[in-house]
Amino acid sequence: MPQTTDPAAGPQRWQDALPHLSRRGLLTAGAGSALAALLAACGSGTSGAPADRPSGKNSTGPVRRGGTLRAGSPPPPTAVDPVTAYDGTAIALIQLVTEYLVWLDKDFTLVPKLATSWKSDTEGTVWTFTLRQGVTFSDGTALDSAAVKASFDRLLDPKNKSSALSAFSTVLEQGGVAAPDPSTVVFTLKRPFSDFPYLVSAGNYNAVILKQDYAGDFTEKAIGTGPFLLKSYNVSTGATFTRNPTYWDAPKPYLDGVNVSFYADDQADLVALQSGGIDVQLLSRAALVQPLAAAGGIAVDQVKGTGVTVLTLRVDRAPFDRKEVRQAVAYALDRPALREGVGAGIGDLGNDHLLAPLFSAAPKDIEQRALDRAKVTELLKAAGVSELRFTLTFEPPSKDYAVAIQSQLKQASITVDLDQRSSNDFYGGDQAKDTPWLFTTANLVGWAGRPVPSQFITPMVKSGGVWNGSKYANKALDAAADAYDAATTDAERRAQAEIIAKALHEDVPIVVSYWTGAVRAYDSRKFTGVQAHPSQFVDFSSVSQV
Secondary structure, rough: OOOOOOOHHHHHHHHOOOOOOOHHHHHHHHHHHHHHHHHHHHHHOOOOOOOOOOOHHHHHOEOOOOOEEEEEEEEOOOOOOHHHHOHOOOOOOOOHHHOOOEEOOOOOEEOOOEEEEEEOOOOOOOOOOOEOOOOOOOOOOOOOOOHHHHHHHHHOOOHHHHOOHHHHHHOOOOOOEEEOOOOOEEEEEEOOOOOOOOEEEEEOOOOOOOOHHHHHHHHOOOOOOOOOEEEEEEEEEEEEEEEEOOOOOOOOOOOOEEEEEEEOHHHHHHHHHHHOOOOOOOOOOOOHHHHHHHHHHHEEEEEEEEEEEEEEOOOOOOOOHHHHHHHHHHHOOOHHHHHHOOOOOOOOOOOOOOOOOOOOOOOOOOOOOOOOHHHHHHHHHHHOOEEEEEEEEEEEHHHHHHHHHHHHHHHEEEEEEEEEHHHHHHHHOOOOOOHHHOOOOEEEEEOOOOOOOHHHHHHHOOOOOOOOOOOOOOOOHHHHHHHHHOOOHHHHHHHHHHHHHHHHHHHHOOOOOOOEEEEEEEEOEEEEOOOOOOOOOOOOOOEOOO
């Protein structure tokens, strides 16, 4: 499998954009929780919170056009460029103006947007997409296949350093996109890939459709097909948007506009929400906003996701070269307690495989692994291990998780020595020889959500995978992973997914305790239609005043 050393392609770069808490969010979670508790205690009586607003109970009425939605978010740490952006704020700003061929809904359903339909050949290597008619960019230029081809050619060019290139790895390369007529786009893949529509959907967040002559000046000349127009942008203070009067999906959007204000930290963003300074957060932190739900009209929508922090165990090195030892660690964990204490209680439980329940092919008949200390003792005895002790390496965002694991394993008489590294150190070094996140005996790696399981399985657990930190190799799993990608029916996909999941559940090269979720907080007394998204994505086209 082709290897990549592009640091932008690593799992850590996805963290700030997708469902995981960002590093900053995690680092401030403790202090933030205290603040949230204080604000919750203050309730609607907090200074500045209007007391005479209409009740949030009326938030499900008919659409009422007009009004400007005021949003808060941290300033984007990366350039607001659709080709290269990978942080949550920049992606949200871009999604107000631009669109994808296919939208990824909150339950991972594919929703036609600029493409109305798609189909593959019998082998799953040639995918044909039909474009929606009557769509124009905001400068009046008609959407056509040449613009779509140019958009994907741009992402596939290594010189442009887009994170999308990593998602297309081994599947689509330069020269693989054709525009045989103005309304048809054909993708010719390097290998069969049954989930390909997900790779051209919002799940591959850089894959927005731009004009053919896009020159990288998005904040100065933002032209898209989306529901809003970017009117102003200031990297320090925020951005303003107005309704796109020529939007193809009229009468949407219902709002006159969206104003986004940047706040330096989560606490300031949170105070602005509760005091009425903003109406919605773009990137809510569950630990901060959940205590405020229903207080003063604040609603917190939540969804499950596919982000995950994986406990990786080196199967080629003692003590984890014995399967029984790896299984013992898995049985020593109290997963519901970890999900509640570290994961804010909003995701699904993990079962030591990579088929998250949100994936449609996820197996449902594998027994959920649960805390069983008697089983731990039995397994360690079978392995001939009288005293288990190991070092767990991690970066600061995973500290709470590491401490919780140490505490739980101690109750099973397993000693864990914590080895915290800086993020630069953790992901630094030679990616082929000694980087800690791929070469330490046991470590915690945060993986942001992916729209398809192959994006976890291929790099993380296939033999020789580029991010295979456990050094796991299983020919049966490799064959099933290839067959999954090539499957042309849901039944075949589910059959191969079950083989993969059972192999990982039995061999335990990785431990998955829980999958993360996402939340979005908003003022339900003023607006309706605001939704959380597993990847914190933004679609405000259906938001209206109450």
